[in-house]
Amino acid sequence: MANSASGESIIGRFVKIVSAFDDRHTSMSVAELGRRTGLPVTTTYRLVNDLLLERLLEREPGGDIHIGTRMWELVSRGSKMLGLREAALPFMEDVQAVVQHSTTLGILDSDEVLYIERLGSDKTIVDITKIAGRLPVHATSSGLVLLAHSPAAYQDSFLARPLTKFTETTLTDPALLRRHLAEIRQRGFAAMPGVIVPESSGIAVPVFGPDNTVRAALSVVVPRNEENAAARVPVLLAAARGISRALGWRGELKGTLRQSH
Template identity: 70%
Template sequence: MANSPTGESVIHRLVRIISAFDAAHTAMPVSTLARRTGLPPTTTYRLVDEMLEEGLLERDPRGKVRIGVRMWELVSRSSSMLGLREAAFPFCEDVHAVVQHHTTLGILDQDEVLYIERLSARSSAVNIAKIAGRLPIHACSSGLVLLAYSPKEYQDRIMARPLTKYTDSTITTPALMRQHLAEIRQHGYAAMRGIIVPESSGIAVPVFNAENRAVAALNVIVPAREENTAATVPLLKAAARGISRTLGWRGELTGTVHRTQKIPVQR
């Protein structure tokens, strides 16, 4: 229900406030929050006061506001992602222990990859994927895996819109994209070099649920030109099989673990 001059609902305004916080803006004065949301200062102060009272926001010693513990508590109680993270974490740890580079778990949300888990090491390759961060579906190996296992209608919708070319290796043409998605489905993994960060390569495999639907992508990020695809793909597939079975999957993954035929890396 809208109760503002612009017709914007209270829920919409609350979402704008929550969405203003990110990795670069974890805490801020209310005046800054008003500027970032575009809401009138009086409205922002009023809503912030109510959210502080409910514990959805907290005020730090400097007077800045940030997301409150109560928000995390409420979201964690019934989020379907909590079960997925819990199922995947031991397998992510195993992959990370062997590869010694960034290991991530991503899901598809609003036509982007939303990362719900990331394990890193100081010596890891450059990686812009962060927990609760997002990347474009066409410009990361996790996104291409999730796109490859999506319905054709969804693929057509994604490829019908302009796709941003981040590097020379980013696939943006529908014909080449369709060819690559077919290769991913055939072999069961995506191996992409420098499609969003030139210095890094991503290798990803799908994770399935009890309905045999790809619900996540398990991924490692390694330095470009240091990909050991023949060794990494079986490791990722074994871990993805374990996660999938924990989620109730009882089928056969596309591209079995012992297959290590390498997809040509886009250059």
């Protein structure tokens, strides 16, 4: 599928190049980029030049490369994420204002939770969510909410594989998890104390789309020792309904709970 000796397409290499950048490495020299991607030196330079021409990458004064403005623009403008984000943001602001802890919006992607938006970086508690960052499904409240409202077939396949135990409270037993998911569906929220980092607990509720399937999970991260974290739930539920409605959801149809199991 490619001219390359290694059998990669240009697209594949493009992905490698873009993947080399992350929040800790927003810019680097071409040589370093070559090292990080593992691409042949010459090839890296040629490819980078092509990308510079299209402004998908940009060269900064020092010579280092970073992801181009144009790239951000094109992707942002055409992506469906923007719609979701814009629908959610006003409600998230309300939640954040009331709860005073960081509020996140996550979706399910490639068997992980991908965080789309996050408000209020609260230094006082441990919160490892990042925008465009990923966390495992079974070890986050958002993930469990998303999983709980996924098609049964997906749940089965997910629960079939081995799950990492991050802390004492991380659930890894399929049967136990399955019961937990049922509870989450019934109660309408997930409250998980310290399933990924011991010091904080997450509370999450589902956000629905027009077809009444889950689109995202809205959640807050609070200190684990908080008195009654459950008191946070109503605010979240109300906000989630607001977001759902903004997405075109029109109230719960009969059989909302039927979609899973």
